[in-house]
Amino acid sequence: MSVIVVAVASESGVPIFSRKRGSNENIQFSTIASLHGINMFTKCHNLSLINTHLDNGTIIWKEYCKSITLIGIATGGLQCDLENLLACIHDVMIFCIGKKELENLKNVDQIKRDLRQCYPILDYLLESLDPNSLPQSTIILDYIQSLLCPQAQQLQEVLDNYAQTVTGRWACLSIHGHLVATSSDFFELDAREAKLLLLLAAAQDGAPLRETLVYLPQMSPNVAFRAVTCKLLADVYVLVICGATPPLSEIDEIVLRCWEGYAQIIKEAKLTYPRNFPTSFTFDPALLGVLVINVAKRRCVFSRHLHGSNQKSRSMSNAHRIDILRTFFVTSVKDLVPEFNSNESEETDACQSILSETFWCSEYHKCHMQRSGNILCCGLYAPTVPTHTMRLMTSTLLQDLLSNKDIYW
């Protein structure tokens, strides 16, 4: 499997960056030129290449801002998400250098240099298409990886307070790269923006306090904000988007003031990882892994440590479990849920079907998805579980999720 993404300046054909993941060799300059040439040539003939299917992959050209063409090539993985990946990568570029800069593209070399800072984020994004590795920060491209804990409500108040003091609006707390709690306005941000913020924190691993100039691709693509990431404890970050003031040194003090008293709560919340669900919430022993998605808030929670600590002996490797559920979600669930792909209303019209459940049976596992309202629940089961039992268990799980008091999105 491999994913390659190449960015080329549309007019000049100068390659801006190329990132890859997987077994493929690095793409040569001449190949990039040819690929770009194909696109340019068809454009001259009033024809735009949308995508090309390979035997087990896809090639996509996509032009953004009329200045940059992204070329994506994916094979053997989750190529169905490639288009989405390019859109996300475009967002990353705006996030880092702003839309204006990208549109003008005056100094390509400068932009090349500027974009270098977002390579780590790009690499995190590429992970999401690779089924063979254990994804760290991106299980599903445009979903915010989260952690559900009972403390979230309490933490929200603190975050609100903190955001207010630094004259920002949007703040959130992340533990191990998972979104734990947000300020009450946080969901004004587009899910992709929120996601990029979390990835930014992950990319700046280790720095105790840092400010970065960011452009919000949806909210303000042309005016930069200041993203301040602050490390509270090991693997615990608080992020806030605010204006130019107050200066970093002041923020340092504010953080201390705001968060001093809540170390204990954060520590408690941290215990939820890696199970990612409140301890009061129990799972059926037959369940091997679970992926829960909040459609409205674009958050996803994955857990494979469902039954305490003594479950190492299971046959299926842990990484594999994420992988199965993710593949299941991306290939079979995502495009059947209308909210997930509102942009392409190609053949929807009259015959839009409403999917409420779906399942896979493979030789080594079974997956089942059920949806109720905004909550979508994918369960991973052993192949021995009968299909109807599986349905029953997922639906019980879904009911529990909806009724559990400790779950706070």
Place this chain on the structure above:
Amino acid sequence: MNTFKNKINYESPCDSDNDWTNSSDDSKYSESESSSVPDWDSDIAEDGELIYIKSKSNDDNSEISKAPLLENCETFKLRNDFKRSSTRRSKGKIFRVLKSRKIRNKNAGNEKKNDIGDNNKFIIVQVSKNMIFSSEKNCQIEKLFGISLETHADGKTLVVSDFLPEAKAIYTSKVKTGYYLQKINGIDVTSHNINNVLQRVKEDVDNPKLLFQAVTQGFNIDIEKLLLSKNAQENSLTQLLRDSMCSILYVCGNDVDYQSNDDNVLYCYPRPFNQNFLYNTRGAYLTLNHLAPKSLGTSEPVLSSVLHKNILINIAYASHYSDLLLVALPNSAIDVFAAKRVITDIIRLLEFLYGSLKICFTKPNNVDKLDSLFSRIFIILLMGNKDSSKVNNYIYTEAHAVSLPLDVKIQVDDAITELEAADYREWTDNVENFQRLYTVIGSCLYYSGHLLSSHLQDEDLKEINAYLKLNGIMKLSSEKELGKLVMWKEVFINESRKQNKNDGNEYRIPDGRWFILIVGKGHFILATLMEAGGCTEDAIGVIPPSAFYVEECESCLELLFEVGLDKYLPSWFASNTQPQVEICPENLTKQGKRNREVGSSKLDIKNSFKTKNMEIKRRNNSTELKTGSADNIHSQSLYGQWYNTQKYRHSSLDVTYSEDSGSLKSNSEISEDRVIGRRADREQMNRRDSSGSDSDWDKQDCSRSSNIEISDIRKSLLDGLNNHITVHRLTAGDENVLFHFMNLESEKGILIAPVNNIGEQANSLLYSYIVQTFKKSFKKIHDLLQHNVRFKKSQIPSNNLNKILVAVKEYGMLFDVPQDVLVQCGISKKNCGPFQFWVVGRVFSEPEPRELYVCYHESIPQDLTDIAYLLSYLE
């Protein structure tokens, strides 16, 4: 004399057949010849190929063609006696039936729709008098009919521009905006006389009948003409193809081989070159085709989607050594899924016809032929889109087979086998001096686009199927009743193409030539593959069809008519029994169930007409078929009342004694008779001129009574149908919850599914919604399961495969029917919870890959392995 001899060469034993009835002298050839020149003789092309079509010149043709599968036996009989009045009578009947039915369906129902004459051109809608639509504009037309009209650009024709909301339900399925309103109560209407006509309508007591003309986007092309025309197509057609972005291009990768123009394009259609977008942008696809495997390390491209002039176009690639074949089709007609299938079929077809792609496009003087072939292919593909919903279009390349009852199957097979056996001794005594022209290597029989039987190798069947499908013969035969169709063509069978590579094989097929002979009559198409080589006479030069073999095929079809298969099949297709699918999904709602309970507990006719009728249909197809004529929906409801009072109680019995041995007995009788019937003619001839041959078969002399026999046989076959139907069910549980299924055996090239017109039989919005969703999901599931199939086939764990997807063998989806669809179907919200149905696909990899897709109601869980098992018993 010399020319004469030549003729004898290909003029087959049949002529000698006639001949030795007169004398044994060779010089008499000329006479017999003149008397037996077949009517297609003059149509033979220079290269020996033949396409001859004669449609049935029958006044009632339109009606038959309307729904061949629902052909009513009763009307059929009547028609034979007095043509005109009978149709009218049956029409009236249907009207009445529809009327009463609709009233039952909806309490306030007062509209009747009729699709008589719906042969894609004219639609009749009957609007009730007592319905008055509220028109804001106080316009008469809107008030009376609930439609608003506008005048066509020509200033005369009236065009439907909109429907009032209340009237929408009446028209939507049949009439669309843009259709022309042609007649009201049989009177031609134009913008000039419309007011007068409306006035008359108001005074008239009867319900007005509106006749609409369907306007198909600019084209209404006769497949027949397309098949027959040998020359380049007329301009309008080429323009049409150009506008709809259909295109084909063959580019040679090797400059040295051919220096045609300045570039390497060996073939391009439609022309001129510079107006063909595919030609203009070919560089992109060529580069991509080279680049992908070489520089990117991926596989070759399969398909590109491009946007040109706001039309989404799918361009499929097929590499052939260093050459590249490109086929472009608009996404609106052929989506990505279908386009991949279309190109495999096109390649199959071209290889079948020419041996290889290269030969196909480099053969001298072949351009005109290719032009007409591709224009045909494109038109067929575009038209397929027109009359059915998009999701149906080309989703499988396999031949759609129907399972027949064993005894019928035996008869069909028997008839074909006899043709294939081509037993010499029946034709001539002079066996020694006589060498056959061809060996029949196999044949397959289609009825209305459904495969009844195939005695071909899998690959050959796939190729012939592609040939019939892409040339529109399949469509032609299912839409029209053919008077006579004869096609003859030299082909290159799969085996011979492959053979060259591994020579020295002990079981080599002879170096010979192969021909396909397609003979059609009624809705039957019989395709026969013949071999000249080995034990037959050598085929040298141009080989025109042999009258004898054509006659043999014709008589084979004739035989099927004699046994009444032409009447049996429509009712069999309409019987929905093997296996039965639930075509009234409404029955499975709470409301439907309750109504049925009420209905079955006491035979109260008045309360629940609708549900009861449906229930009977559902449970007791056997009963229904017993009447022999109740083979379409309309007549079912016609007899509905009758069932309720009399027949219903017998239903359980029917099912039980359906498997009795009586039927078996009659089978054996039939087959015996049948053989006699056919042989008898020959024997009769034999005896007349026989020089005292006392062979065995002469003794069993039934020939004189053969006519009577035949009618008896027909009767017995039809009787057999009536007594002998077992309703097979695939799903578990008390009720039949199966809506649709597809069993795909891609290796064999066979698909088993309910007959094509099952949707029409069902005539239910909910059902068609379900089937549409099923077909859409089918594509998704199929694509996913291909990972598994491909992996199993190659057995090499490739790096490029997604290891998770490869293991998936079953994939299911549960769908909710949207509330508005339910409401439109008259299912009230109160009475039914969510209506949910599963679409599940599973691949069985042993012994060869086979995929099963089923669509069933959620109420009863099903096991696909069980269903597959049951289904395999029906085959």
